[in-house]
Amino acid sequence: MNTSFVTRFAPSPNGYLHLGHAFSALTAYAAAKDAGGLMLLRIDDIDTSRARSQYTGAIYEDLRWLGLHWPSPIRAQSNHLADYDAAAHELRERGLLYPCFCTRKTLRLTARGHYAGTCKALSKSDIERRIAAGEKPAMRLNVQKAFAQVGQQALGYKEAGIYHPLRSEDLDDAVLLRKDIGSSYLLSSVIDDAAQHITHVIRGADIQHMTSLQVLLQALLNVPTPNYQHHRLISGDDQEKLSKSKGAPSLRDARAAGTSPKNIRTALGFQF
Numbered sequence: 001m002n003t004s005f006v007t008r009f010a011p012s013p014n015g016y017l018h019l020g021h022a023f024s025a026l027t028a029y030a031a032a033k034d035a036g037g038l039m040l041l042r043i044d045d046i047d048t049s050r051a052r053s054q055y056t057g058a059i060y061e062d063l064r065w066l067g068l069h070w071p072s073p074i075r076a077q078s079n080h081l082a083d084y085d086a087a088a089h090e091l092r093e094r095g096l097l098y099p100c101f102c103t104r105k106t107l108r109l110t111a112r113g114h115y116a117g118t119c120k121a122l123s124k125s126d127i128e129r130r131i132a133a134g135e136k137p138a139m140r141l142n143v144q145k146a147f148a149q150v151g152q153q154a155l156g157y158k159e160a161g162i163y164h165p166l167r168s169e170d171l172d173d174a175v176l177l178r179k180d181i182g183s184s185y186l187l188s189s190v191i192d193d194a195a196q197h198i199t200h201v202i203r204g205a206d207i208q209h210m211t212s213l214q215v216l217l218q219a220l221l222n223v224p225t226p227n228y229q230h231h232r233l234i235s236g237d238d239q240e241k242l243s244k245s246k247g248a249p250s251l252r253d254a255r256a257a258g259t260s261p262k263n264i265r266t267a268l269g270f271q272f
Helices: 019-035 053-066 081-093 124-132 143-150 185-195 205-220 251-256 261-267
Strands: 006-009 038-043 097-100 138-141 156-159 162-165 175-178 200-204 227-231
Touching (some): 006 200, 019 038, 019 053, 019 227, 019 251, 019 261, 038 053, 053 251, 053 261, 081 097, 081 138, 081 175, 138 205, 143 205, 156 205, 175 185, 185 205, 200 205
Parallel strands (some): 006 038, 200 227
Antiparallel strands (some): 097 138, 138 175
């Protein structure tokens, strides 16, 4: 096994896998296979309000049916909440997080579509008053302070051999701790990738916008930055990307209809 190439497929168990998930899993698996490396399976079940054990079991079943395999143990985010809390505590102690009380209704954006920093200037007394009144804040990363703390270190990431530098003005003060479930995807995935020694992150183009913020977090937490690859998305008849929330047909439906795993792999462009 080539330990210089370790990737992962990390679905959320909040519904059944569909062709879009199959394409992402097969893309990561094929890349690892070609490199003589390894694909890990990770369960991103941090959103305990939506994650269901029956979907976790279905993920294992569907991926095995597709012909994929992976080593044990499988990392589940719900078993590592303390890791995310510890990282958030470190960032908070360094003065890099601030409370944000904005809701989707009250959220204000700049002309460029970025978060306007509405809660960044709240005084300590304002924060204490709102919390005492029962408001629960999220915690946002202060990007300007974060860049100041990493100093003159050049920040960026590689994709398809091209280096993409980071600029603070391009990044939002993103939510790292959500009001409802704690750690966000941004923070937990950085901790997970470092813990699992992931060298290559292979995922859909719909998540590419998060990459720069994750690279910034990697620098702040002094963990390696993987290589990144963002692949195309699989669309439905409406030309929109397949989505659980929009009722995309599941792999289980395809299997029940008599489709073979080879047919699925071939239709998605894979020959193994």
